[in-house]
Amino acid sequence: MIDLERYALAPEQLRRQCDPAQFTFYSTAELPPLTEIIGQDRATRALEFGMDIPSEGFDIYAVGPSGVGKTTTVRQFLSQKAAKEPVPDDWCYVNNFAEPRNPKALRLPAGRAVQLRNDMGEFVRQARIEIPRAFESEYYSQRESELTRGLQEEQGAELANLESYVRERGFALLKTPMGLVIAPVLNEEVLNPEQYEQLPPEIKQRFESRRHELQEALEKATRRAREVEKSTREKIKALETEIAEFALGHLIEELNQKYSDEPRVREYIAAVHRDVLENVQRFRGAEAQPSSLPLAISQDENTWFNRYAVNVIVDHSNSTGAPVIIESNPTYYNLVGSFEHQAHFGAWITDFTLIKPGALHRANGGYLVVDARRLLSAPYAWDALKRALRTNCVRVEEAGQELRVLVSTSLEPEPIPLRVKVVIIGDSQLYYLLHSLDDEFSKLFKVKADFDYQIPWSDESQQKYALFIAERCRTEGLLHFDPTGVAEVVEQGARLVEDQRKLAVRFAEIADLVREASFWAKRQGHDLVTADDVRQAIAEHIYRENRIEERIREMIADGTIEIDTAGEAIGQVNGLAVINLGDYEFGRPIRITAKTYWGRTGVVNVDREVKMTEAIHDKGVLIAIGYLSSRFAKDKPLALTASIVFEQGYEGVAGDSASSTELYALLSSIAELPIKQGIAVTGSVDQHGEIQPVGGVTHKIEGFFDVCRLMGLTGEQGVIIPRRSVASLMLRQDVVDAVREKRFHIYAVDTIDEGISILTGVEAGTPDEAGNYPEGSVNWRVNQRLCQMAAQLQAFERANGAESEGRPAPASEERPSARQQAG
Helix, strand or coil, X not given: CCCHHHCEXXXXXXXXXXXHHHCCCCCHHHCCXXXXXXXXXXXXXXXXXXXXXCCCCEXXXXXXXXXXXXXXXXXXXXXXXXXXXXXXXXXXXXXXCCCCCCCEEEEECCCHHHHHHHHHHHHHHHHHHHHHHHHCCHHHHHHHHHHHHHHHHHHHHHHHHHHHHHHHCCEEEEEECCEXXXXXXXXXXXXXXXXXXXXXXXXXXXXXXXXXXXXXXXXHHHHHHHHHHHHHHHHHHHHHHHHHHHHHHHHHHHHHHHCCCCHHHHHHHXXXXXXXXXXXXXXXXXCCCCCCCCHHHCCCHHHHHHHHCCEEEECCCXXXXXXXXXXXXXXXXXXXXXXXXXXXXXXXXCCHHHEECCHHHHHCCCEEEEEHHHHHHCCCHHHHHHHHHHHCEECCCCCCHHHCCCCCCCCCCCCEECCCEEEEEXXXXXXXXXXXXXHHHHHHECEEEECCCEEECCHHHHHHHHHHHHHHHHHHCCCCECHHHHHHHHHHHHHHHCCCCEEECCHHHHHHHHHHHHHHHHHCCCCCECHHHHHHHHHHHHHHHCHHHHHHHHHHHCCCCCCCCCCEEECEEEEEEEEECCCCEEXXXXXXXXXXXXXXXXXXXHHHHCCCECHHHHHHHHHHHXXXXXXXXXXXXXXXXXXXXXXXXXXXXXXXXXXXHHHHHHHHHHHCCEEECCEEECCEECCCCEEECCCCHHHHHHHHHHHHHHHCCCCCCEEEEEHHHHHHCCCCHHHHHHHHCCCCEEEEECEHHHHHHHHHCCCCCCCCCCCCCCCCCHHHHHHHHHHHHHHHHHHHHHHCCCCCCCCCCCCCCCCCCHHHHHC
């Protein structure tokens, strides 16, 4: 008779309790504010190092599972650090009058970019008033009249001289729409072409002999008139410049004095000054000069003055400390900026005033935080970020410009120098993929901030849980918790990591539990959240999520899914599996059966044969077969053919936690010993027969318990788990109570021998010095049956001719393939 009590776990081993009496507060409202980041010392030290080191390439990748508060921690840490740092400079784009396609970038101290924008707007407004007013002055009118009159007098005298010269030679000077022409005169009458053609040849010859001379005189006179006109225009232009200079002088001087400490701004002001003088007619309101642009996209008068605008892309007028930018949508244009376009007469146009900043511009001089998965899924964004970090500048340009077959004309703004620390937040899978597939990643992101998902369960960590709950209640206006409510949340934190020694720091889930518990407490009219409110929040959450779990239990109860929770059966064991639905996990039993008979095929895993298993499961099966062979096939061939299958398994098999279960089924079938169907099993096995820890033990036990309760608890049901998984238990209170009342049992084992003894009620048996097992033990039965199979196989082969064609090769010659062994 097997003494099950030596394997049975006490109720105290199934769940660690948090004693509310250790909390000295009546309500979490009494607790001070939370001033630290809980449980992330390693990550915060890495963040601090990455922030402080000035060398290039030490940007940060914050790695960890979702829900541990990576973004919140990074934001809180960076905000505290950035608040102590100086405010960075402003940046703006201005027109490059020499090369309009290449706008210039200006850096100014914080707040002065907006000031420059306002000053330039006021300058243009004043210039449009002062310049027309100056040109209305008597001085300008008098000087312009003098120049115009002088031009007219000179042109008149030149024309009079030319007319006299022409008349003396028998011709007349005529004004036509085509200009001045000379025509012959006979008897004081100007001849038309018809009359000229009727003249006698000798008269025509006389006129023709003088025409060339007169034509040269006309051309000379015309050139002199044009030179006089050009000279006069230049004098008028100089006069206009003089007048404009007079009107602009004090405006330009004010700007130069105001920005005397900014050399690049003064260069820009000088360029503006020159451009205004070159386009003074625009400011006079006179007829605009012909545009060099096509008619379809020529600018109207108001748009034209935008050439003097200042496009402020980064403004720190109201900033305190360095910027911390969290870019939730890190697309290419959201990172490096973009060009906006305006529809104008059917065409899309842009200019420097339509340059829009990206997150890198706004974070310049501070910190940028982006999500790894979103960054990598946005076309061109990852390459753009690396290029900006590698070149230490941010360049606004169209995405994929280097891939275009036809390159269109667009703006090429001056790049802006970049000084920024980038923090990428992502999971470990992406981190290691980037490390292995992208050579630049390890050169740019040399700091890994590794966020943990658990912390040791100690008195200190319990107090920090209380502080976190208090902070959430204060921040979100929730009901505060009493000590019992906090204790229940602490225990739930241990359930999340399935470890009696640890607490979860997946504070996204803890915060949701706090919110839901507060909701149900308010619904019940409570002033404080108690343990009952927390338990109700957990129960309500499970009820919202466990429809599929309940449906599976119903199918087990009505026999659709075959699971026995009482009686005995040979070669049949209840294994345990965990089903993960993404937002909900639960355990369920699954029947595993084995059939054995003599032969040389080995062990066939049916699920593997139909490709329903993963590699780790196949490895576990091969290890179990290795244990079986090493124990029972040292002195004889393993003349065994066996098949193992997960009955009614349609979703595939992963993991090796059922390898011990499959081995128990094999041993039962070989020994022809029945297994108790009220006991389910989980645990992996090594080749020495030792049971190894597995995950999901809490869910697996609760899943089988729920099925047994539904089918009827008999007091003989239970679960066998690895002893090294005991510390992972954080069972529900109803399961603990059932164990305390002896209605359900949890057994912990270290070896296959211990497990098979519990399942069969027969001692496994330990071999003596000669290698013989005690008669009647499980191992004795297995060994005897294998010897019998080997003898039957040899007798069969002798009877049918060992040398005949097609005879199976001896075990020493033919080794089953891995696929054959594992199935």
